Structures are given as C-alpha cells and as structure tokens.
Amino acid sequence: MAKSFHPPVRTLMGPGPSDVNPRILEAVSRPTIGHLDPAFVGLMDEIKALLQFAFQTKNALTLPVSAPGSAGMETCFVNLVNPGDTVIVAQNGVFGGRMKENVERCGATAVMVQDEWGTAVDPQKVADALKANPDARVLAFVHAETSTGARSDAATLCKLASEHDCLSIVDAVTSLGGIELDVHGWGADAVYSGTQKCLSCIPGLSPVTFSDRAAAAIENRGRRAQSWFLDLELVMAYWGEGAQRAYHHTAPVNDLYALHEALVILEEEGLQSAWDRHQRNHDALAAGLEALGIEFVVDREYRLPQLNCVRFPDGIDDGAVRKTLLNDFQLEIGAGLGPLAGQVWRIGLMGFASNQKNVLLCLGALDAVLRQQGLAVDSGAAVAAAQAVYAAQS
Amino acid sequence: MAKSFHPPVRTLMGPGPSDVNPRILEAVSRPTIGHLDPAFVGLMDEIKALLQFAFQTKNALTLPVSAPGSAGMETCFVNLVNPGDTVIVAQNGVFGGRMKENVERCGATAVMVQDEWGTAVDPQKVADALKANPDARVLAFVHAETSTGARSDAATLCKLASEHDCLSIVDAVTSLGGIELDVHGWGADAVYSGTQKCLSCIPGLSPVTFSDRAAAAIENRGRRAQSWFLDLELVMAYWGEGAQRAYHHTAPVNDLYALHEALVILEEEGLQSAWDRHQRNHDALAAGLEALGIEFVVDREYRLPQLNCVRFPDGIDDGAVRKTLLNDFQLEIGAGLGPLAGQVWRIGLMGFASNQKNVLLCLGALDAVLRQQGLAVDSGAAVAAAQAVYAAQS
Numbered sequence: 019m020a021k022s023f024h025p026p027v028r029t030l031m032g033p034g035p036s037d038v039n040p041r042i043l044e045a046v047s048r049p050t051i052g053h054l055d056p057a058f059v060g061l062m063d064e065i066k067a068l069l070q071f072a073f074q075t076k077n078a079l080t081l082p083v084s085a086p087g088s089a090g091m092e093t094c095f096v097n098l099v100n101p102g103d104t105v106i107v108a109q110n111g112v113f114g115g116r117m118k119e120n121v122e123r124c125g126a127t128a129v130m131v132q133d134e135w136g137t138a139v140d141p142q143k144v145a146d147a148l149k150a151n152p153d154a155r156v157l158a159f160v161h162a163e164t165s166t167g168a169r170s171d172a173a174t175l176c177k178l179a180s181e182h183d184c185l186s187i188v189d190a191v192t193s194l195g196g197i198e199l200d201v202h203g204w205g206a207d208a209v210y211s212g213t214q215k216c217l218s219c220i221p222g223l224s225p226v227t228f229s230d231r232a233a234a235a236i237e238n239r240g241r242r243a244q245s246w247f248l249d250l251e252l253v254m255a256y257w258g259e260g261a262q263r264a265y266h267h268t269a270p271v272n273d274l275y276a277l278h279e280a281l282v283i284l285e286e287e288g289l290q291s292a293w294d295r296h297q298r299n300h301d302a303l304a305a306g307l308e309a310l311g312i313e314f315v316v317d318r319e320y321r322l323p324q325l326n327c328v329r330f331p332d333g334i335d336d337g338a339v340r341k342t343l344l345n346d347f348q349l350e351i352g353a354g355l356g357p358l359a360g361q362v363w364r365i366g367l368m369g370f371a372s373n374q375k376n377v378l379l380c381l382g383a384l385d386a387v388l389r390q391q392g393l394a395v396d397s398g399a400a401v402a403a404a405q406a407v408y409a410a411q412s
Numbered sequence: 413m414a415k416s417f418h419p420p421v422r423t424l425m426g427p428g429p430s431d432v433n434p435r436i437l438e439a440v441s442r443p444t445i446g447h448l449d450p451a452f453v454g455l456m457d458e459i460k461a462l463l464q465f466a467f468q469t470k471n472a473l474t475l476p477v478s479a480p481g482s483a484g485m486e487t488c489f490v491n492l493v494n495p496g497d498t499v500i501v502a503q504n505g506v507f508g509g510r511m512k513e514n515v516e517r518c519g520a521t522a523v524m525v526q527d528e529w530g531t532a533v534d535p536q537k538v539a540d541a542l543k544a545n546p547d548a549r550v551l552a553f554v555h556a557e558t559s560t561g562a563r564s565d566a567a568t569l570c571k572l573a574s575e576h577d578c579l580s581i582v583d584a585v586t587s588l589g590g591i592e593l594d595v596h597g598w599g600a601d602a603v604y605s606g607t608q609k610c611l612s613c614i615p616g617l618s619p620v621t622f623s624d625r626a627a628a629a630i631e632n633r634g635r636r637a638q639s640w641f642l643d644l645e646l647v648m649a650y651w652g653e654g655a656q657r658a659y660h661h662t663a664p665v666n667d668l669y670a671l672h673e674a675l676v677i678l679e680e681e682g683l684q685s686a687w688d689r690h691q692r693n694h695d696a697l698a699a700g701l702e703a704l705g706i707e708f709v710v711d712r713e714y715r716l717p718q719l720n721c722v723r724f725p726d727g728i729d730d731g732a733v734r735k736t737l738l739n740d741f742q743l744e745i746g747a748g749l750g751p752l753a754g755q756v757w758r759i760g761l762m763g764f765a766s767n768q769k770n771v772l773l774c775l776g777a778l779d780a781v782l783r784q785q786g787l788a789v790d791s792g793a794a795v796a797a798a799q800a801v802y803a804a805q806s
Binding site: 024034046061242286 | 413414415416417418419420421422424426428429431432435437438439440441442443444445446447449450451452455458461462478479480481482483485486490510513514516517518606608614615616636637638639640641659660661662663664665666667669670672673675676679680738744749
C-alpha cells in the first residue's frame with residue numbers, strides 16, 4: 019500500500035524549477051472552482067493583464083498554455099509554421115535543437131545557424147542566413163539559453179526578422195522576470211516562457227504572447243493546426259476578450275492560482291527591481307566563485323545573471339560533488355548538457371531563489387565540498403567575497 | 413495593482429472539475445523539488461504503479477501526460493494514427509467529435525459511427541463499420557460520455573477492435589475511479605483519462621496507458637510523431653523503467669504530488685469500494701430527482717453514476733436556476749452541450765464529491781430553486797427520498 023509522499027525540503031539552484039515562493043505554494047492549494055465559473059473568468063482576465071505587464075506588451079493574444087514550456091514552444095511552431103515553409107533557426111545550445119525538431123515535425127525545413135555553446139547568437143550570421151533564404155517565413159532563436167547561460171541580443175534579432183519579412187519566435191523560458199524582456203519594444207512576434215524559472219512558480223504552465231502580425235498569420239493560414247490541443251484559434255475562443263468563453267479544455271485551475279500569485283508578486287516588486295535583484299545576486303555569486311577559482315563559460319557581456327554556467331576545476335568528480343550538495347546540504351545545482359556535460363555546473367539564481375541566503379549557502383557548500391575533494395581552497399574567501407559585494411551595494 | 417486571488421468555496425457537482433479532497437490540496441502545496449531529484453524519481457515509480465492499479469493493467473507504458481485530458485487524447489492519436497490511416501470513430505456525444513478532429517489533424521480519415529446523444533455506442537453498428545472498412549487500423553470510442561452521462565460497453569467494443577486487427581483508443585476521462593475500468597481484462601490498447609473527475613484531483617494531468625501491442629505499433633511506426641511534446645518515444649525515455657531518465661520536459665512536480673495523493677486515497681479505499689460508493693450516491697440522487705419529477709436522459713442500464721444528465725422541467729429558466737444555485741448555494745452543476753444545450757443539467761457525483769452531503773445539498777437546493785421558479789414541488793420529498801435510499805443501504 020503506497021503512502022503519502024513528503025518531499026525533502028531542497029534549495030533549488032539548478033536550471034529550474036527554482037525555489038517556489040511560499041505565497042505561491044499556499045495559493046495553489048486554494049479551493050478548486052470550475053473553469054467556467056464567473057469568478058474564474060475574472061481570474062483569467064487578471065492573469066492575461068499581468069502577463070501583458072510581465073512581457074511588456076499589449077498583445078491581445080497573451081495567455082498561459084496549459085502545459086510546460088516545451089508545449090509553449092510547440093504552440094508557437096504549430097500555429098505559425100506551415101508545411102513546406104523555410105524557418106531559420108539559430109542554435110547556440112540545447113533549445114535551438116529542440117526548435118529544429120519542432121520545425122521538422124511541422125513539415126517545414128529548418129535552416130540552422132550555429133554558434134558555439136556558451137556564446138550568444140551572432141546577428142551577422144543570422145542576417146546572412148536571412149539574405150541567403152529569401153523565402154524564409156520565420157526566424158526562431160533562444161533569448162536566454164538555459165543549457166549554457168548565454169543571453170542573445172533579442173532586440174537586434176527581432177529587428178532582423180522584421181526587416182526580412184519574417185516572424186520571430188523567441189524562447190524566453192529563462193528570461194521572463196529575470197532580465198529585460200521587451201516584447202513590444204523589440205517587435206517580437208511569438209514569445210513563450212515557463213513558470214518554473216524566474217517567476218518562481220510551480221512548473222506546468224507556459225505563458226505565451228503573439229503580436230497582431232502573428233495573430234493575423236494564424237487567422238489567415240487557411241488550414242487547421244496539426245495539434246488540436248495547442249490550436250490557438252480554439253484556445254482563444256476560451257481565453258479571448260468578450261468571447262463567450264467557449265469550452266475548449268479543462269483549465270488547470272489551481273496551477274493558474276499559482277501563476278496569478280507569482281505575477282502579483284512580480285508586479286509588487288516591479289520589473290526593473292526584479293532584474294536589478296537578479297543582477298545583484300549574480301554579482302555576489304560571481305565574486306565568490308572567482309574566489310574559488312571557478313570560471314564562467316560565458317563572456318561577461320552575455321552572461322545571464324539567473325543561470326550561471328561555470329567550469330568546475332580539473333580533477334573534480336562532478337557527480338560526487340552534486341550528490342554531496344544534494345544529500346548533505348539539500349542543495350540542487352544543475353549538471354552540464356550536450357557538449358558541456360561533465361565539464362560545467364549550472365547554478366541558478368532564479369526568481370525567489372535569487373537571494374543572499376542562497377548565494378552564501380551555495381558558496382559555503384561548494385567551498386566545503388571542493389575541500390573534501392582535495393582541492394586547495396582558500397576557505398572562507400568565497401563567502402567573504404560575496405558578502406563584500408553585498409556590503410558595497412548597500 | 414492586482415491582488416491575491418481568493419476563490420469562493422464552491423461545491424463542484426458539474427461535469428468536472430469535481431470537489432478536490434483536502435488531502436490533495438495539501439499535497440499540491442508541498443515544497444517543489446527538481447524533476448531529476450532521486451526523491452522525485454522514486455515518486456514517479458510509485459505514480460506509475462498506482463496508475464497501473466487504477467487502470468487494472470500491468471502495461472509498462474503507463475504514465476501521466478503533463479497536460480489536461482484533451483492532451484491525453486491527442487497523445488493517443490498522434491502516436492498511433494499515421495497519415496493515410498482509416499480510423500473508425502464511434503460518436504455518441506461531444507468527445508467522439510473531438511476524436512474525429514484528432515484523426516483528421518493526423519492526416520487520417522475518420523469513418524464515423526453515429527449514435528444518438530444519450531445512448532450507448534451500438535456494438536452492432538461498430539461491427540458493421542469494421543467489416544465495411546477492412547483497412548481500418550484503429551477503433552476509437554468514449555467509455556463514459558461526459559456530455560451525456562452514457563456508459564458504453566467498452567469490453568465488447570475492445571474485443572471487436574481486436575477481432576478486426578484494430579487498436580482500440582478508449583476515452584476513460586470520466587470513468588477512471590468511478591466505474592469499472594478493466595484495461596487488461598478488456599484488452600484495451602490505448603486509454604486516456606483526466607485527474608479532475610473521479611480521482612477528485614486538481615485538473616491538469618492526463619493518465620494514459622498503452623498495451624504492449626500499442627507500444628510495439630509506436631516503436632515500429634517508422635516516422636516521428638507530429639508532436640514533439642507528446643511523442644511517447646521521447647516521453648518514455650524520461651518515464652521508462654531503468655532508463656537513465658533522459659530529460660524531456662520539466663515535469664509538473666507539484667501537480668504530480670497531487671495525483672500521487674489522489675491515487676493513494678483510491679488505493680486505500682479500493683476500486684470496488686469506490687465504484688460501489690459512486691453507485692450508492694447515484695441511487696440516492698436519482699430517487700430524489702425522481703421525487704422532483706426530473707427525468708434522466710440515459711436509460712437506466714447505461715447510466716453513469718458519476719454524471720447524471722437530466723432533463724429539467726418545462727418552463728424552467730435554465731440559466732437562472734444555475735446562477736441561483738451558484739450564487740445562493742455555492743453549488744455548481746453543469747449545463748447541456750451540443751444538441752442537449754438548454755434541455756438538460758449535468759449533475760456530477762465524482763470522486764470525493766460523491767457523498768451524502770452533496771446529494772442532500774443538491775436536492776435541497778434544487779427543491780428550493782424550482783419552487784422559486786414557480787414549479788409545483790412536493791417540498792422535502794426529494795431529500796426524504798434520497799435519505800430513504802441511504803437508510804435502506806445502511
């Protein structure tokens with residue numbers, strides 16, 4: 019006979035999920051109401067307005083997809099990419115590869131623009147690819163690569179797309195709430211995110227937003243999307259303004275309570291304050307890691323403050339370190355992916371998890387574990403260096 | 413500035429979501445852990461075993477899809493239906509129509525077998541369609557039609573499919589946990605359900621199970637599924653036994669806590685006891701409704717105890733009644749759909765909501781509201797009739 023499951027209480031400093039704000043854990047447990055209840059319809063309107071705030075847009079087509087970020091990605095592709103289309107995909111990590119998969123499963127051709135993992139997408143290469151493929155209809159790229167910690171210049175890439183009459187599809191899973199994301203200012207056409215990164219919400223939903231240009235492309239595509247569940251023409255009949263809320267699928271009511279609370283918290287803090295906080299805690303963590311002799315994969319200019327991808331010292335047993343951190347410190351950090359597997363750690367400082375306590379815990383724990391592993395560590399220097407950054411800031 | 417959302421406390425007796433057991437609301441708010449955490453991997457194994465118990469199967473390919481029931485439906489179709497296939501779809505309500513949409517979006521042809529809404533699928537018509545379409549590869553039907561409250565003979569329909577060398581796709585969204593569902597005994601090939609019906613869990617996940625025959629068809633299909641998110645070959649690398657838990661998408665960790673707790677509760681009660689409870693409360697509700705002069709749409713033999721579809725008396729203002737129930741009694745019941753819109757109510761007695769308190773509340777409230785509407789009601793008779801059924805049972 020199975021028993022109730024009581025999870026260990028971890029500190030989540032991996033690539034997500036990140037530590038969930040207790041206010042959000044309380045919100046998710048509020049009593050369930052029906053997905054057609056007038057009170058729920060009011061909640062949907064507020065969530066839409068709060069997502070528009072978070073994305074910095076007035077796009078009417080802004081809503082949370084009822085599934086994780088990869089479903090948000092698929093929503094963008096199945097609604098905007100038609101069979102036979104050419105799509106330029108910039109890849110500088112795992113998620114560009116997943117975009118390629120999506121393009122191909124839509125019966126379209128992906129023209130890949132490759133950049134080294136850990137670097138930003140090179141706008142010049144993208145411009146060249148757009149010129150070489152005048153029939154391309156879409157440019158897709160990742161704003162904040164969770165697999166490497168690199169930030170790409172979304173403003174420039176969206177502008178390039180628009181100049182070449184392409185729609186832009188932007189992966190903002192790890193950027194929303196953590197760094198500047200200006201959907202309107204950049205003219206991004208289709209943007210998807212996740213709840214479990216810098217919104218510090220539970221995982222399971224994917225906020226998306228589509229420009230009027232993208233919405234028009236969906237209306238005029240002259241075919242049904244290959245997915246019924248992700249077909250925005252149907253989803254919008256439920257989420258749309260003034261619509262009669264036509265039943266599409268049963269909304270994940272409690273998850274939406276959680277997302278609403280996460281967005282209320284973000285609005286209370288303010289976007290700029292949230293971004294500043296992510297930067298401050300990153301600066302402190304970076305000072306501490308440098309004191310431990312640990313180097314960043316990504317050049318300073320392109321580093322994501324919320325996802326710190328660092329090379330661990332030679333001779334270190336990657337698996338053993340992460341296991342010790344988890345078992346002895348209840349601390350989760352992330353392993354490397356793809357070509358970076360076995361070479362890097364990914365240390366997240368996302369949303370609620372981006373705080374001084376976590377920075378100092380992580381540095382203190384790494385200090386202890388690296389010493390255990392026989393590395394000559396100037397013990398205490400990491401925490402002191404981080405603390406000095408905080409002292410200088412205050 | 414938006415404020416925290418505090419939902420009204422409703423009694424959910426519509427077509428789902430149903431009242432969520434407080435144990436499940438508590439479980440969903442437990443601290444989030446990572447989707448690759450060893451503790452989480454243990455939880456996944458337990459969920460899989462508990463789903464096998466609930467579905468009555470040993471199918472290795474048994475897991476919760478990370479999205480609502482309609483995504484579970486799509487998972488079955490995009491993984492088993494190939495472009496150019498012929499699929500027999502039995503329709504006797506809304507959800508057969510949705511199956512047709514799924515078939516067509518897979519590039520296949522749906523041969524529809526129509527039965528009147530409120531009746532069961534006629535096995536003879538299905539047998540005829542299978543004979544007339546020897547190239548058909550799949551038979552799809554709804555076990556428990558949520559739009560009408562009719563139960564179809566899943567055992568016979570699955571047998572017919574198998575005799576004609578077809579795979580069966582079975583919608584068990586509303587049946588799982590409420591009435592007998594014998595995946596192994598019936599030889600069902602692909603079965604999907606939802607969490608927000610008779611499991612009384614929060615909405616958002618879709619348990620699915622696939623027979624070895626269906627799993628082999630997926631392995632040998634020689635193409636990639638058109639959906640990346642729902643591609644079972646990829647999903648299984650994460651959920652599979654002994655696999656290295658290859659990262660696919662971020663699992664909805666807290667929702668899975670909730671599902672686990674819901675399944676623990678079902679195991680504690682036992683399947684037969686849960687089905688008996690649903691029947692008992694249905695019998696009491698039916699006695700009360702009859703005392704109010706309200707008739708069932710579905711013949712007794714095919715009635716779902718968990719979804720009572722009833723014609724409301726002539727001259728009643730449907731919208732006004734449901735609004736009064738909601739506002740004055742905090743009680744949600746469901747409206748009719750499709751050809752039954754404006755003619756019926758759908759009164760759910762699902763999972764935790766299937767209890768004496770809800771039956772008596774609903775009958776008492778209907779009694780009062782019908783009297784308000786000017787109907788000659790033998791006041792008190794409904795509650796008394798239901799209570800007499802409980803008394804006779806105990």
